[in-house]
Amino acid sequence: MVDPIIVVDRLAKEFPGGIKAVRGVSFDVAPKEIFGFLGPNGAGKSTTLGMLTTQLRPTGGRATIEGLDVLEHPREIRQRIGLVFQESTADDELTGRENLELSAALYAVPRGETQGRIDRLLSSLKLEDSAGRLVKTYSGGMRRRLEIAAGILHTPHVLFLDEPTIGLDPQGRAGIGTYIRELRDKFGVTVFVTTHYLEEADQLCDRIAIIDHGEIRAIGTPSELKERLGGDVVTLTLREEGADLTSAFRAVPGVLDVQRQDGRYRLKTARGEAIVADAVKCCLDAGAPLATVAVKRPSLDEVFLEFTGREYREEEGPSAADVAMRMNQWRGRRP
Ligand SMILES: Nc1ncnc2c1ncn2[C@@H]1O[C@H](COP(=O)(O)OP(=O)(O)O)[C@@H](O)[C@H]1O
Numbered sequence: 543m544v545d546p547i548i549v550v551d552r553l554a555k556e557f558p559g560g561i562k563a564v565r566g567v568s569f570d571v572a573p574k575e576i577f578g579f580l581g582p583n584g585a586g587k588s589t590t591l592g593m594l595t596t597q598l599r600p601t602g603g604r605a606t607i608e609g610l611d612v613l614e615h616p617r618e619i620r621q622r623i624g625l626v627f628q629e630s631t632a633d634d635e636l637t638g639r640e641n642l643e644l645s646a647a648l649y650a651v652p653r654g655e656t657q658g659r660i661d662r663l664l665s666s667l668k669l670e671d672s673a674g675r676l677v678k679t680y681s682g683g684m685r686r687r688l689e690i691a692a693g694i695l696h697t698p699h700v701l702f703l704d705e706p707t708i709g710l711d712p713q714g715r716a717g718i719g720t721y722i723r724e725l726r727d728k729f730g731v732t733v734f735v736t737t738h739y740l741e742e743a744d745q746l747c748d749r750i751a752i753i754d755h756g757e758i759r760a761i762g763t764p765s766e767l768k769e770r771l772g773g774d775v776v777t778l779t780l781r782e783e784g785a786d787l788t789s790a791f792r793a794v795p796g797v798l799d800v801q802r803q804d805g806r807y808r809l810k811t812a813r814g815e816a817i818v819a820d821a822v823k824c825c826l827d828a829g830a831p832l833a834t835v836a837v838k839r840p841s842l843d844e845v846f847l848e849f850t851g852r853e854y855r856e857e858e859g860p861s862a863a864d865v866a867m868r869m870n871q872w873r874g875r876r877p
């Protein structure tokens with residue numbers, strides 16, 4: 543087992559006023575891993591990322607990157623990490639290449655190496671043909687690719703991305719994932735990414751931590767997480783709530799577990815098809831009018847429901863003002 547590159551041990555953040563944004567999270571990230579933090583708005587993703595990138599002071603626990611403590615060695619850590627913010631940071635009035643030249647200067651990339659690195663990244667992110675155009679003519683996806691290039695220009699060992707695909711259409715979202723994987727493969731960078739898109743976490747990440755209300759609820763590869771559900775889920779929704787059918791469903795052969803939420807029942811089973819007929823019969827026998835029946839292979843939204851007890855909602859991310867504030871803090875404190 544290789545030594546982890548990021549070690550997080552009971553890390554916590556309480557904001558003034560008693561807001562416990564992060565309540566003691568622990569996890570390790572292996573070198574070259576793509577590690578995802580998945581959770582709804584307000585879960586504590588950006589706060590965790592903020593502590594790991596030395597923008598926010600933890601109020602409990604500790605975290606190290608390449609063995610360096612975030613509280614003791616912020617300068618050294620900043621030289622080893624790259625950061626891509628949720629909000630657009632590229633300058634509209636400059637060309638793509640000019641934006642990268644500006645980032646190279648900010649990050650003190652050696653002059654002799656700047657153009658070579660920029661060319662390599664422009665080509666990796668398929669921006670070579672648009673490098674001479676003003677960024678204001680770019681699509682959302684192109685802009686985001688340019689910002690990722692800027693984040694990796696100083697060859698960081700760990701790249702942090704906070705909701706890199708928020709606001710992009712599904713096609714643009716899928717593209718970004720592919721580029722992030724390619725960059726990891728080509729440059730050997732470790733990636734820590736937050737997202738509130740289940741599908742993105744599923745496709746992009748080697749491992750995922752599901753975070754809710756400042757706590758990690760589950761951690762593993764996407765398939766491990768789904769396997770923990772132990773098979774399919776059959777969801778039966780009744781037209782009106784009526785009598786409790788839990789014990790009737792429990793008695794159906796092959797049903798492993800039943801959860802009831804208002805007029806909806808989730809039946810866990812190894813093979814959904816095998817129990818549907820019997821489950822529907824339970825409803826008929828009880829005279830309960832059935833609205834819908836669905837058989838689902840475990841997906842991450844089922845995983846989320848299982849570990850948090852509530853339905854996943856893909857809401858809007860943090861406000862633009864919130865992000866702009868963090869960005870300015872970061873810029874002002876860059877070594
Ligand atoms: N600077 C701050 N001061 C007070 N509360 C904050 C601050 N930043 C975030 N929070 C609160 O901490 C919680 C977690 O926020 P955040 O980490 O931004 O969540 P996420 O990135 O998962 O959407 C939220 O309740 C949020 O309102």
Ligand SMILES: [Mg+2]
Nearest residue numbers: 587588859860
């Ligand atoms: Mg956030």
